[in-house]
Amino acid sequence: MVKAYYEAINAHDYRTAWNLGGKRFTQTYDSFVAAFAETSHDRLRVLGVSGPTVAISLEATQTSGAVKVYNGTYYVSGGVITGARVHQTGERQPGGGTPSPTQGVVVHPGAFCSPVGATGVTVDGTPMVCSLKAGDNRARWRHA
Numbered sequence: 001m002v003k004a005y006y007e008a009i010n011a012h013d014y015r016t017a018w019n020l021g022g023k024r025f026t027q028t029y030d031s032f033v034a035a036f037a038e039t040s041h042d043r044l045r046v047l048g049v050s051g052p053t054v055a056i057s058l059e060a061t062q063t064s065g066a067v068k069v070y071n072g073t074y075y076v077s078g079g080v081i082t083g084a085r086v087h088q089t090g091e092r093q094p095g096g097g098t099p100s101p102t103q104g105v106v107v108h109p110g111a112f113c114s115p116v117g118a119t120g121v122t123v124d125g126t127p128m129v130c131s132l133k134a135g136d137n138r139a140r141w142r143h144a
Contacts, residue, residue, distance in 0.1 A: 001020060001021070001054075001074075001076045001079065001080065001081055002044065002046065002054045002056060002074045002076065002081065003044060003046065004016075004020055005017050005020045005021060005022070005074075005081055006042050006044040006058075008020060009036060009039075009042055010041055010042055014029070014032065014033045014036070015029075017032075018032055019080075020080055020081060021074075021076075021080045021081025021082065022081075024081060024082065024083060024084075025084070038062050038063050038064070039060050039061070039062060039063070040061050040062065040063050041060075041061045042058055042059070042060050042061075043058065043059040043060075043061070044056060044057075044058050045057040045058070046114075047107075047113055047114060047118070048111075048112050048113055048114050050112065052075050052076050052077050052082075053073050053074075053075055054073060054074045054075075054076060055072075055073050055111075056070075056071070056072060056073065056074060056086070057069070057070070057071050057120075058070040058071070058086070064094065065093075065094030066091055066092065066093050066094060067091065067092045068088055068090075068091050069088065069089050069090040069091065069092070070086050070087065070088050070089065071086070071087065071089050071106045071107075072084060072085045072086030072087055073085050073086070074086070089106045106120065106121060106122070106123055107120035107121065107122065107128050107141045108122070108141060109122060109126075109128065109141055109142070109143070110140055110141060110142075111140065111141050112138050112139065112140055113130035113139050113140060113141050114130065114139060115130065115139075116130055116131060116132055116139045117129070117130060117131075118130040119144065120141065126143065127143070127144035128141045128142065128143060128144055129141070129142060129143075129144045130142075
């Protein structure tokens with residue numbers, strides 16, 4: 001559902017995105033559409049799924065060329081997005097080069113992750129890597 005939501009947004013099919021759960025985030029369809037006026041493309045990465053909870057990282061490229069970075073979770077039930085806790089964690093300006101660690105994917109040590117080898121940082125900038133240890137059945141974020 002979350003992937004379909006962002007595919008619809010990228011296709012400027014805001015009615016579909018609205019029906020997939022966008023109506024939970026604004027009071028009117030027009031304000032929902034207006035929220036994307038400065039966004040040229042969203043790049044979604046699903047970091048993990050646990051039941052109805054979908055952990056994501058999102059890079060929203062603005063019409064100015066800046067890239068806003070978001071991290072958080074969406075909640076899905078009955079084929080629609082029912083809520084979200086997503087926060088902006090960084091921004092890269094056009095021509096800004098490589099972002100600082102605090103502008104990368106913010107992760108929580110010990111939380112489940114995917115894919116193995118993915119990298120991120122904690123809120124205080126500690127580098128993390130998604131890895132498996134002997135006996136693990138799921139990958140977790142660990143110090144790099």
